[in-house]
Amino acid sequence: MRGAVPRLSLALLAAESGARLCAIIHYFVRGQLGWFGLTIACLVPGYAAQLLSILWFRADGHPPGCWLLALHLLQLGLWKRYWDVLRAEAGGGAGEVLAQLGDVCVLRLLEALLQTLPHLLLQTYVVVAVDPAGFIPGVSAGLSLLSLAWALVSYSHFTCLLRPGHLSPPAAVTLCLLLWRTGMLGTRVLALVLFARLYSFWVFAVAGVHWLLMSFWLVAQQTDIVAQPCRWRLFNCLLGAVYIFCYINVRPGPSKARVAVFYAVSTWDILCCTWM
Template sequence: MSEDVDCLPSATSSRKLSLTENGHDKVDALPAYMKITWLHAFLPFISLSIYVYDIGYNIAVAVFHYSNKDYWYFGLTLTFILIPTLVMTGISWRWYVLDARKQEIVQYKNLKLIFILQRLGLFSRYLESIFLTIYFIIAKDTSEKKECYTFVVYADTIANKLRFFGCLMGSAPQLVLQIYILALQNPLYGDNRFMLFTQINSCLASLVSLSWSLVSYQRSLRLSLPNKVSLTWQGIAVQFLWRFSVIAARVLALALFAAIYNWYISIVCGVHCIIMFAWIVSMKTSFCENRCEELGYNAVLAVMYIFCYFNPVDSPTRYRYAIYYTFMFCENTLLMTLWFTKAEPHLWYRIPAFVGHYMSFFIGLLYMLVYYLVYHPSKSCTLEI
């Protein structure tokens, strides 16, 4: 596999333009990499729609748990909704303050309404990204387009970064929780089929949200570097299927194991994080300015590695993917085997879940190979025998 980009040194590391004293680029024509179409404006809209879909079904599930007097499930479900929302809103507000001080965001007259919506956190960031993209497309003046482009990329990167970390705090644990509850209920919630439908849709929404956040964040990062070719629509679709399938297998293994072994899952995740943290530190990442903050960033990545791999350094990823997915396969196999041997023999989903886990995992790896061999922007990937 060739070089891939998943991480930037900082949130403001977007494409920089060389400007003259009056603020305009010396060249009259737009550089080749400044290509943004109406389809680019549609991607943040998709992200915003998935976010609403995810939040909506999670709230509906929380209401059902409360109405059925399952206050423990209600509390956990609500926690995984509120905490990510509050954290994303707080971070977004802080970045707005820093942007205002550094004057790194251009407040176009037609877009001032977006900045009034700051308190909506992620909503305002996605709206900002959509409207800045539209503004860039309809602008006629080349110098104005060049000035706007940096802020289009910046807004898109920040929105996707917020959603990505929000998914790690909310969608991922929410997905494990709801599958865990479904497994315990076996899986009907009494005779309330609408509750079952809502829970299944909540799981699907969280899985789609987490998978899409990974893909959209990587797309925005590639867009922010002039030496990187942007992802194609086919590449985005295949990468989404790759992430969706692998994460689905991982979450299924964690949730089913937790359904029988309960709090032992915390030991599994804890050991996993320690191993991943040591591995990430050995990569010598350079995301933060000091060592303490860098170790904190490594710890966040280690937690994220419970569910998926995220490239922390800009270099070829072939061997790191092989190491990570081999480790995940062995760990998932252990979890699924322990669950399978302890689960009731007459459990209707015992065989389908066991087989489905492996099908989903290997289909995900197949999509990953297709992405790197056919749809990766560099188109320089080869299989080594």
């Protein structure tokens, strides 16, 4: 299963990128310049992952040349990293493969949260509120959802490999995890989009309250994954925004209690949306 993860990740990344390009062309050809511009704008946050990838290349002793910078400028830096993982699997050691796989899994998760998630929200809103019969936006939204869910699954897969013995979860476990992530993300995104369609900007109030609750909760847990105080606060605020949509475990040890709190707040959030 370990060797299949980078291949599936690369295939989904290619499918998602192709569908996004089709959506951009679709809006431009139909003269929907507003949706065209917003879809283009969703690409911009993805450069954070590309910049971090360049910095990690430099930290690993591989100063990026012009061609590598060009790849990252075209947002193909992660494609290069996946290709490096596949080449390392063919002739490298297990430690090298694990290190490269970890880097690309973390970077892909960051890119998915910053770029794929906004694109998913936008295309879902278009399908629900603007053009219910839109095939291309629907396909783009579906592939974005699957790609985002797989980014979360591949990150979980990597954390499993970090355990003693480098145990890789069975394919059935990975499939169940993918279904869970897809269902969780899909319902959250659909609920927010439907709420936005009915109550417009009130959705930001609901999401803001959820973000504040999650951020304060993370601060109360004293998450020490980031050492510097200012970066620690920023990390908790950013992770609180992620918790609007999904749960990511960033602390070692049992997580049942934390997951229960997350789902309790999420359920309260959905009930508030329903009552309004």
